[in-house]
Amino acid sequence: MVQNNIANAIAALKDLLGERLSTGDSIREIHGRDEAYSKPALPDAVAFPESTEEVSALMKVCSEYQVPVVPFGIGTSLEGHVIPIHGGISVDTSRMNKVLEIHESDLDAVVQPGVTRTQLNEDLRATGLMFTVDPGADATLGGMAATRASGTNTVRYGSMRENVLALEVVLPDGTIIKTGSRARKSSSGYDLTHLFVGSEGTLGIITQLTVRLFGHPDxxxxxxxxxxxxxxxxxxxxxxxxxxxxxxxxxxxxxxxxxxxxxxxxxxxxxxxxxxxxxxxxxxxxxxxxxxxxxxxxxxxxxxxxxxxxxxxxxxxxxxxxxxxxxAAKSLRKGCDGVVTDCCVPISALAECIARTKELVSEAGLIAPIVGHVGDGNFHLLILFDPSDSEELIEAKALAAQVNHVALSFGGTVTGEHGIGTGKMGYMAEEHGAAYALMATLKRAVDPKNLMNPGKVVAIN
Missing domain, CATH: 3.30.70.2190 (Alpha-Beta Plaits)
Known part of the structure; x- marks a missing residue:
């Protein structure tokens, strides 16, 4: 029955998208992994929509046949966010890559989700304005919003949480909604914009963003x-x-x-x-x-x-x-792979938290350099291991787990910017308590069929 549903969905999507629906192995493999050490899983097909209307039509098909959908930006996530662990359709938004509007006087821009941060800044070059969120990778703005990305500029300019003013989102049943506005503040209803910022594709597909801009400093x-x-x-x-x-x-x-x-x-x-x-x-x-x-x-x-x-x-x-x-960290041990983790604590606890982390690294006998956005209390650990040694991988993951628990003990969070995906779901109940159950309630309300990136952030039946 499941395979019949997938076959029927793929046939319908082929009619909708033509050659922009791919079932080729090489395309599926690209969309079956991210940048981190996560187990790959292939989607059944990859869709390349070019408009909000196509995304809506695509979601209606997938809803009818109850086929999972995983939004995909450029694949730079680090906790398995974009890996289709239940198969289904990977929706690649890279062709939705237009800068739609630049409002110089209001310091904002309206963009499609496939626009990258460097692309937007190139378009802004003549205006004297800049988009400031810089996670390092040249990620898409849709993906950055979905993971609530931050980076080196966050201490001064904020993360995607502070820099997304409004969204257009396609819900799991194909409904198109708009959240927020270009106004700089509002007391009007629930803050749905920031429900979707950080939702990691589990509630809908972002098809348009209004983002905040800043003037270039002298x-x-x-x-x-x-x-x-x-x-x-x-x-x-x-x-x-x-x-x-x-x-x-x-x-x-x-x-x-x-x-x-x-x-x-x-x-x-x-x-x-x-x-x-x-x-x-x-x-x-x-x-x-x-x-x-x-x-x-x-x-x-x-x-x-x-x-x-x-x-x-x-x-x-x-x-x-x-x-x-x-x-650079991987160059410390040739042929190694790395378990990447990050956490964030109140800045007053940062020195002590890092000191405890370095003690744990020493006790584990592993090589794990530290970098950090210290102005935000956020630091990253790359735990190096021999990919041919299964025991070392187990030890590396155990060390990452210890660091997560240490961060929570200091009143922090298990991730300051990498997000949850599948990699950090196991810590969500400890961090959020009863609020984690509320997240599941919201997921069921918006996505009752559990089609949107299932198995990520929250687990529901």
């Missing part, structure tokens, strides 16, 4: 600086934030990560001690004041080795190195 100054210990680096950031210093970016890289950075980027040649990568935005006078204040704070915690980057090409080189931290 002056941008980036820097690296070194510390004797992670505690000193983190405490510098805590004090700077408590003083109200408007840091645009502040990233922590521990001594092990810095060793990998030098291997992967030979020209970097920085001391292999804990570092902060920084960026300041503002007017010439404002940035100068920010730098002086930060340097004075750092002196209280034995900061050293300030290296400044004022030219755009030097700043880009610095942040490209930071965005390649995953590959």
């Amino acid at each position: 002056t941008i100054l980036a820097a690296t600086c070194a510390f004797d210990s992670v505690d000193d680096a983190v405490n510098t950031v805590i004090m700077a934030i408590q003083m109200g210093l408007p840091l645009a970016r502040v990233e922590l890289l521990d001594e092990l990560q810095m060793k990998g950075m030098n291997i992967f980027n030979p020209d970097l040649n920085l001391p292999e001690t804990p570092h902060l990568f920084l960026e300041f935005h503002g007017s010439d006078a404002g940035v100068k004041e920010q730098v002086e204040l930060f340097e004075s704070v750092g002196e209280e915690f034995s900061v050293s080795g300030f290296e400044w980057a004022t030219k755009a090409e030097d700043r880009n080189r610095l942040w490209e190195a930071r965005h390649n931290a995953y590959y």
Whole structure:
């Protein structure tokens, strides 16, 4: 019966989309995995809609035949979000990639979900405006909204939670709804926009977004600086934030990560001690004041080795190195694979939480460099293991589980930006308590047939 339903759905979708419905093995394999170490699973077919109306028609077909649907942006997720563990149709929104409207005076833009962050910023180049959420990967804005993405700029400009004003969404039965508006605030009804931001494709398919923009600062100054210990680096950031210093970016890289950075980027040649990568935005006078204040704070915690980057090409080189931290970390152990995890705690608990994490890594006898968006209390661990050694994988996953529990013990969350997918569902009840059951109630109300990305975030029958 299930196979008949899938066959009938594929036949109907072929009539709807023609060659834009693929059952080829190579296309299905691309849509059966993400960037992390997750077990692949193939969809039965991959759809490439080009309009909201096509998505709506597609969902009506899948609803009629009760076929699972998994939205797919560009596949850069890290917790198995886009892997179709129950088969069905992978809906690739990459062809819905138009910047529809730019409202310079109102500092917002309306885009389709397949627009990437770099594409939007290219379109904004002549306006003097910028879209600020930067998760590192050149992800699609639909995927970034679905996973409530953040990144290096979050400490100053916020995550997708703060930067999505309105959405157009196709519900599981094909109904098209619009949530929010271009107004900067509203007291009108439930905040449905932010129900879908972070829902990971379990409630509907985002087909249009209205996003917040910011003006380019007059002056941008980036820097690296070194510390004797992670505690000193983190405490510098805590004090700077408590003083109200408007840091645009502040990233922590521990001594092990810095060793990998030098291997992967030979020209970097920085001391292999804990570092902060920084960026300041503002007017010439404002940035100068920010730098002086930060340097004075750092002196209280034995900061050293300030290296400044004022030219755009030097700043880009610095942040490209930071965005390649995953590959730099893997260079610490040739032929290795990695279990990636992240968590987030109140910033006052960050130094202690990282210290406890490093103790757990040492006890496990594994290599696990740390990077972090320390201005947000968010840090990432890449636990390296030999892919041919099943015991090492078990140990790596056990270490990741310990780190999650430590984060919760400090009043934090098991993920600051990677999301839940399948990888972190096991911690949701512990983190959310009775509120987790409410999430399941919402899922059943919006998606009673459990068609939208089933088996992710919440499990329902």
